[in-house]
Amino acid sequence: MTPTPSPPPPVALRAVTDRELRFHELFDSNFRPLLGYALRRVNSPDDAADIVAETMLVAWRRIDDVPADGTAKLYLYGVARLVLANHQRGRLRRAKLAERLRLELIEVAPDLAGLSDSSTAIRDGLAQLSDNDRELIMLTAWDGLDPREAAVVLGVPARTVRTRLHRARARLRAALGDAFGTDGHVRDNKHARPAQEER
Amino acid sequence: MNDHELDELLARANPYGDDPVRRLPAASAASDLLEEILTTTAPTPELRPNRRRRVIVLVAAAAAIVVALTGVFFPRGNPAAPTSAYAAEVRAVAEANQRLLLAAPDWKVTRVDEFTATQGEMSFGAGAKTLEVHWYPADSYDTYFRDRAHDNPHEPITVLGQHGTMFRYTTTDFTTILPAKGKNFLEIRGGAGDEAAYRALIAKLKPVGVDEWLAAMPESVVKPADNQQTVNAMLAGIPLPDGFKKAPLYQDSVRDRYQVGARVTGAVGCAWLDQWTAAKKSGDKAKAAEAVAAMKTSHSWKILAEMDTEGDYPEVLWEYADSIAKNQTPKGYSDGLGCE
Numbered sequence A: 001m002t003p004t005p006s007p008p009p010p011v012a013l014r015a016v017t018d019r020e021l022r023f024h025e026l027f028d029s030n031f032r033p034l035l036g037y038a039l040r041r042v043n044s045p046d047d048a049a050d051i052v053a054e055t056m057l058v059a060w061r062r063i064d065d066v067p068a069d070g071t072a073k074l075y076l077y078g079v080a081r082l083v084l085a086n087h088q089r090g091r092l093r094r095a096k097l098a099e100r101l102r103l104e105l106i107e108v109a110p111d112l113a114g115l116s117d118s119s120t121a122i123r124d125g126l127a128q129l130s131d132n133d134r135e136l137i138m139l140t141a142w143d144g145l146d147p148r149e150a151a152v153v154l155g156v157p158a159r160t161v162r163t164r165l166h167r168a169r170a171r172l173r174a175a176l177g178d179a180f181g182t183d184g185h186v187r188d189n190k191h192a193r194p195a196q197e198e199r
Numbered sequence B: 001m002n003d004h005e006l007d008e009l010l011a012r013a014n015p016y017g018d019d020p021v022r023r024l025p026a027a028s029a030a031s032d033l034l035e036e037i038l039t040t041t042a043p044t045p046e047l048r049p050n051r052r053r054r055v056i057v058l059v060a061a062a063a064a065i066v067v068a069l070t071g072v073f074f075p076r077g078n079p080a081a082p083t084s085a086y087a088a089e090v091r092a093v094a095e096a097n098q099r100l101l102l103a104a105p106d107w108k109v110t111r112v113d114e115f116t117a118t119q120g121e122m123s124f125g126a127g128a129k130t131l132e133v134h135w136y137p138a139d140s141y142d143t144y145f146r147d148r149a150h151d152n153p154h155e156p157i158t159v160l161g162q163h164g165t166m167f168r169y170t171t172t173d174f175t176t177i178l179p180a181k182g183k184n185f186l187e188i189r190g191g192a193g194d195e196a197a198y199r200a201l202i203a204k205l206k207p208v209g210v211d212e213w214l215a216a217m218p219e220s221v222v223k224p225a226d227n228q229q230t231v232n233a234m235l236a237g238i239p240l241p242d243g244f245k246k247a248p249l250y251q252d253s254v255r256d257r258y259q260v261g262a263r264v265t266g267a268v269g270c271a272w273l274d275q276w277t278a279a280k281k282s283g284d285k286a287k288a289a290e291a292v293a294a295m296k297t298s299h300s301w302k303i304l305a306e307m308d309t310e311g312d313y314p315e316v317l318w319e320y321a322d323s324i325a326k327n328q329t330p331k332g333y334s335d336g337l338g339c340e
Helices: A018-039 A045-061 A072-088 A096-108 A117-127 A131-141 A147-154 A158-179 B003-013 B018-023 B027-039 B051-073 B085-096 B138-149 B195-202 B210-215 B224-235 B257-282 B285-300 B302-308 B313-325 B333-337
Strands: B100-102 B108-113 B120-126 B129-137 B154-159 B162-168 B174-177 B184-191 B205-207
Touching: A018 A045, A018 A072, A018 B018, A018 B027, A045 A072, A045 A096, A045 B027, A072 A147, A096 B027, A117 A131, A117 A158, A117 B003, A131 A147, A131 A158, A131 B003, A147 A158, A158 B003, A158 B313, B129 B138, B138 B162, B138 B174, B138 B184, B174 B195, B184 B195, B224 B257, B257 B285, B257 B302, B257 B313, B257 B333, B285 B302, B285 B313, B302 B313, B313 B333
Parallel strands: none
Antiparallel strands: B100 B205, B108 B120, B120 B129, B129 B184, B154 B162, B162 B174, B174 B184
């Protein structure tokens, strides 16, 4: 009688778990939106690569916390926001994970020098806002979220966000101040004034 | 500039629209990243919660400590209890902590947060260099140690006469955990340059007394001695309901102005919202209207305007004010504002 062959060593085959499948799906659907989120907020693609890597690592380790109700992207943006805060405190690790992504992104840095006057004025204006105001405007204007979705990212009640957004936009307008004429066109030699002046 | 024009300008200033991001040549890097994430043993990045959550948790935690300490040190009705029990309570919290200062020129305390017997943090800064001292509950030592030790090289180190462990996150980011002493244990994390600079810096940490520690606080931190004055200044011009007690707000604490502001405006807001809720129940229209009118003024409370640039507490309070103005129940205000 032929002896029963012994089973392959357990390390040879790695079963793909439900959690892994779920993470695969999460990663595939959200990698590019998340990369866009990161690229819009940092000056170098290197940093964006690290933010994506760290955010996705958090999502994998906490996959059971990631909502399954279609708001996973908002959850990821919320995590990325905290990772970004670490980055601003000089805490972002140069993740080994992100090495290849860093290499691929190196070629794609935006040409900030080539920005139009109006875009430069907008970026200056945004820079003068509080972190919360700026993030809210970016989430709605650049990341394409509606106020209800932005509220999820920021962890505040949706009703709060509408008022805040209105005020943040008013502050941005004030910060842009004299940089724009009444027709919305940029003036050449004026720079935005500090947002604080209007408070 | 109208809304539409602002939207157009914003859209034009977007450095990476959706289409350019879709076209980025990152597909193979993405698969690599996915594989690496699934297999890496790197520690999960630490994330700090946002400020609003922190403040609300802090308010709740502070209330719990006051209750606990009142029970321990000054039992209700104890005739021997000093009239200014709060000062003693906060001193007791301070004394349970390992108060440290840096004996290094140019280094100053830049921030203090969550001042409790078992948890808190303070930052020291000199230019772009920082050193943070955290204290955590003694019973969470193992959890923190395991987290830090996971995938980070570490070695024994002696700091403040204690044998601890130093972990290397990067070549310029180090953290040291010391064994628990009393109710808490210390973690000292620094980005002060290379390892030699970190070691030299933490060797300059020294334990100090309560008074010396408080005297080193930055101006934005409300010191116990100034607390009553600060609270009164914050309350100036704010309408208070009948029977509102200021005394509990004078409780000594070490917090920055944002947190004191949250405590003060939260107490007033809670009192008015309580009055509105009770008045709606009993059908007292005058009292309900009084609460609505008072809360409407919150939009011009100076301290909220100051706090609004830093965090979301004012927004939350204004939302409740707007709710009752529209005759809507301010759902969840007790949790939202940290009502005691």
